[in-house]
Amino acid sequence: MEILLVAATNFEIQPTINYLAERDCIIGNNHFEILNTGVGSMSTTYWLTKAIDKQRPHLMIQAGIGGSYRANYPPGSLVLIKDEVTGDLGVEENNEFKDIFDMGLPQITDPYTGKHLENKHTELLQQYNLPLVKSVTINEITTRPARIEQLQQKYQPVVESMEGAAFHYVALLEKIPFIQLRAISNMVGERDKSKWKMKEAIQLLNEQLIKMVSSQFFGL
Ligand SMILES: O=C(O)c1cccc(C(=O)CC[C@H]2O[C@@H](n3cnc4c(=O)[nH]cnc43)[C@H](O)[C@@H]2O)c1
Numbered sequence: 001m002e003i004l005l006v007a008a009t010n011f012e013i014q015p016t017i018n019y020l021a022e023r024d025c026i027i028g029n030n031h032f033e034i035l036n037t038g039v040g041s042m043s044t045t046y047w048l049t050k051a052i053d054k055q056r057p058h059l060m061i062q063a064g065i066g067g068s069y070r071a072n073y074p075p076g077s078l079v080l081i082k083d084e085v086t087g088d089l090g091v092e093e094n095n096e097f098k099d100i101f102d103m104g105l106p107q108i109t110d111p112y113t114g115k116h117l118e119n120k121h122t123e124l125l126q127q128y129n130l131p132l133v134k135s136v137t138i139n140e141i142t143t144r145p146a147r148i149e150q151l152q153q154k155y156q157p158v159v160e161s162m163e164g165a166a167f168h169y170v171a172l173l174e175k176i177p178f179i180q181l182r183a184i185s186n187m188v189g190e191r192d193k194s195k196w197k198m199k200e201a202i203q204l205l206n207e208q209l210i211k212m213v214s215s216q217f218f219g220l
Pocket of ligand 1: 186
């Protein structure tokens, strides 16, 4: 099976890159390609689509760190993303955020389920015994308390990232099975970086990722 491993930065998945390199990117019957998309939805969409065009994978895994909206998912937690929403595609009006669906803009419905970019490969996700949660993707990292409240009220996200929705969007349109793995590095809005767990999150992320790439992908 051809598997595309996707991350915003090599920094986040360097231990897994090293692990795969030591095995010539082949484990069992699986061959791995690594794609560094850069930070953000725009570059993720471009580089991911280009990589798929060049060599269509059977499975794609996106791995990265993310912010948490929930005290019960503190820095150092590990989650899989079941649902994605885009948190800043719309308009802020009268202290309310209206997304493109609320605005009634002419919008292509495919590949959305309502407003969600949902990973329907439940059997693939469930094999890891990790929480399956909802994530919001933004272009500008959320810091204002009012904005945090707005996004929480509207979408009830657990995680925030800058690339997840773009990854789900491309994978769903291309009909390629996918997994998005996130390790929580910070609470959303926390500006005191001494409270972040970037190093711990990256270590946890890669421990799980190495387990994943070394195992079978049941459900495919
Ligand atoms: O300097 C900052 O204020 C800052 C805040 C959050 C993350 C960073 C990074 O350098 C990492 C960007 C990278 O990590 C993902 N990420 C991590 N935490 C969050 C978050 O709270 N909200 C959104 N994205 C986050 C993101 O996917 C980027 O790829 C710097």
